[in-house]
Amino acid sequence: MSAHQTSTTEETLDPHDWEEIRALGRQMLDDMIEYLRTVRERPVWQPLPQDLHRHFERPLPRTPRPLGDVYAEFKEKVLPYPTGNIHPRFWGWVMGNGTITGMLAEMLAAGFNPNQGGLVQSGNLVESQVISWCKEMFGFPPSASGLLVSGGSMANLVALTVARNNRAGYNVREEGVGSAPRPLRIYASTEVHSSVHKAVEILGLGCKGLRLVGVNQDLTMNLDLLKSAIREDREKGLLPICVVGCAGTVNTGATDALDALADLCKEEGLWFHVDGAFGALAALSPELRHLVKGMERADSLAFDMHKWMYMPYEVGCTLLRDADVHRQAFSLTPHYLERTTRGIAGTELWFSDYGVQLSRGFRALKVWMSIQENGIDKFGRLIRQNVEQARYLERLVTSARELELVAAVPLNIVCFRYVGSLTDAGAIDTLNKELLLRLHESGIAAPSNTVIQGKYALRVCITNHRSTKEDLALLVQEVLRIGKTLTT
Numbered sequence: 001m002s003a004h005q006t007s008t009t010e011e012t013l014d015p016h017d018w019e020e021i022r023a024l025g026r027q028m029l030d031d032m033i034e035y036l037r038t039v040r041e042r043p044v045w046q047p048l049p050q051d052l053h054r055h056f057e058r059p060l061p062r063t064p065r066p067l068g069d070v071y072a073e074f075k076e077k078v079l080p081y082p083t084g085n086i087h088p089r090f091w092g093w094v095m096g097n098g099t100i101t102g103m104l105a106e107m108l109a110a111g112f113n114p115n116q117g118g119l120v121q122s123g124n125l126v127e128s129q130v131i132s133w134c135k136e137m138f139g140f141p142p143s144a145s146g147l148l149v150s151g152g153s154m155a156n157l158v159a160l161t162v163a164r165n166n167r168a169g170y171n172v173r174e175e176g177v178g179s180a181p182r183p184l185r186i187y188a189s190t191e192v193h194s195s196v197h198k199a200v201e202i203l204g205l206g207c208k209g210l211r212l213v214g215v216n217q218d219l220t221m222n223l224d225l226l227k228s229a230i231r232e233d234r235e236k237g238l239l240p241i242c243v244v245g246c247a248g249t250v251n252t253g254a255t256d257a258l259d260a261l262a263d264l265c266k267e268e269g270l271w272f273h274v275d276g277a278f279g280a281l282a283a284l285s286p287e288l289r290h291l292v293k294g295m296e297r298a299d300s301l302a303f304d305m306h307k308w309m310y311m312p313y314e315v316g317c318t319l320l321r322d323a324d325v326h327r328q329a330f331s332l333t334p335h336y337l338e339r340t341t342r343g344i345a346g347t348e349l350w351f352s353d354y355g356v357q358l359s360r361g362f363r364a365l366k367v368w369m370s371i372q373e374n375g376i377d378k379f380g381r382l383i384r385q386n387v388e389q390a391r392y393l394e395r396l397v398t399s400a401r402e403l404e405l406v407a408a409v410p411l412n413i414v415c416f417r418y419v420g421s422l423t424d425a426g427a428i429d430t431l432n433k434e435l436l437l438r439l440h441e442s443g444i445a446a447p448s449n450t451v452i453q454g455k456y457a458l459r460v461c462i463t464n465h466r467s468t469k470e471d472l473a474l475l476v477q478e479v480l481r482i483g484k485t486l487t488t
């Protein structure tokens with residue numbers, strides 16, 4: 001028996017032969033680095049082969065199989081069929097691309113495998129440091145609190161839970177939402193992301209608990225409409241508690257007048273939350289920071305680092321101006337989680353006091369390593385580069401007579417469509433729907449779609465550190481080619 005083999009007769013999930021796993025691990029790492037190096041050479045996306053679905057319908061394995069074989073299956077059946085979000089020409093929805101450092105950090109985090117819920121451990125210092133850096137990035141005071149979460153949806157949910165509990169005027173944790181003397185209302189523009197709708201429903205306020213306010217021509221919230229909605233609801237006996245401002249709407253990247261919203265919330269005694277899932281990150285660029293001015297005055301801010309900070313999934317963050325109010329919304333300490341004065345439980349900082357999860361992964365590590373490796377200014381430059389790419393695409397679109405720009409381009413999103421010589425609105429929609437599918441199926445580029453003021457549009461959201469202007473020129477070339485084929 002070699003020194004690397006264990007002699008125990010009891011079972012474990014550790015390997016029998018450590019040298020064998022070391023070799024396989026190295027192979028995996030090598031393969032993944034190569035996979036990332038060559039990403040541009042592959043199609044953005046390809047349809048899943050018919051038999052692939054059947055492959056994943058096999059019964060529960062009961063007996064062992066060599067890990068090398070399982071890995072070979074991963075390489076053959078999983079790796080070739082992603083959505084394509086790591087590809088330089090993927091601009092659909094709001095997707096992240098990840099980085100090699102992020103991948104390596106995820107491996108370290110998984111091996112180290114701390115439970116970041118609380119307790120005395122170095123991982124909590126790393127996470128606290130990342131949160132302090134986030135406060136600094138977005139102009140929140142050092143006394144603020146924060147939590148790393150799975151993404152923007154959870155960040156909004158955590159923040160709005162705190163808002164609800166703090167502004168409901170009674171003890172919601174004790175009495176529940178059913179005891180509200182007056183129905184609670186949250187306000188956001190019609191452009192707000194669906195995760196805010198979901199959060200309001202989960203908080204028990206119902207769909208009607210979120211009052212959607214109309215927008216201006218530039219798709220930012222109309223403040224006169226907001227003011228009259230609040231007044232009208234008060235007159236009806238409802239209780240306005242919170243306004244959600246958008247820093248970068250999902251459709252077009254529009255940012256509400258955040259300073260004016262902060263003023264209004266102060267006057268009206270309302271909680272001011274900002275959903276800055278990707279738009280908040282514009283603050284990292286000195287040239288773009290003015291676009292999200294006022295965000296630093298929010299009571300709470302939600303943003304994602306797996307979007308416009310290019311981290312691998314998952315990592316989002318919620319910042320709360322008032323740490324005590326944050327803690328009051330989630331802290332719960334049964335006997336089995338009691339803190340001690342010394343030993344492993346001897347700390348007051350338990351991240352589980354600030355959110356939904358008790359057990360939590362070490363998503364902080366990839367952020368901590370990436371910020372140090374690159375310096376935060378580099379992220380600002382990449383974000384600005386993406387905005388310049390969006391402006392370049394806007395210019396390409398406006399200079400092609402077959403194309404129509406469907407919305408202004410305030411940030412990193414370009415919505416446009418092929419019109420050619422068509423005049424019928426229905427025909428234009430139909431053509432663009434088919435055009436998008438052909439683009440996806442060609443594997444050349446992947447925008448997504450949306451509808452802006454009734455117009456179906458191809459939507460290019462650039463949160464991609466691998467994209468170049470040539471990639472965008474190729475997209476326009478292909479849109480023109482496919483559009484022409486479909487109209488002749």
Ligand SMILES: Cc1ncc(COP(=O)(O)O)c(C=O)c1O
Pocket residue numbers: 093094150151152153154193195248249250275276277278304316
């Ligand atoms: C503006 C906005 N808010 C919230 C979210 C939800 O974030 P996540 O997908 O990370 O849950 C998104 C996702 O695209 C978004 O664009």
